[in-house]
Amino acid sequence: MRIILLGIAIILFGIAFISVYSSTGLGYTSGTIIGFGISILGLIVSIVGCFIKHDK
Numbered sequence: 001m002r003i004i005l006l007g008i009a010i011i012l013f014g015i016a017f018i019s020v021y022s023s024t025g026l027g028y029t030s031g032t033i034i035g036f037g038i039s040i041l042g043l044i045v046s047i048v049g050c051f052i053k054h055d056k
Helices: 002-020 030-051
Strands: none
Touching: 002 030
16 A cells, blocks of 8 residues: 555655656746645655664
């Protein structure tokens, strides 16, 4: 499950990266920059979640 969530986070990060740095000028709007920041945060959380082991 963690690997699937990591894959989804990487795909969403890629989409956010493309939209921020596209030639249409979407990177100049604050909503796109905030979405890109949230996408980076989600990617970091997913990567850290893959390495933390939960003992139950």
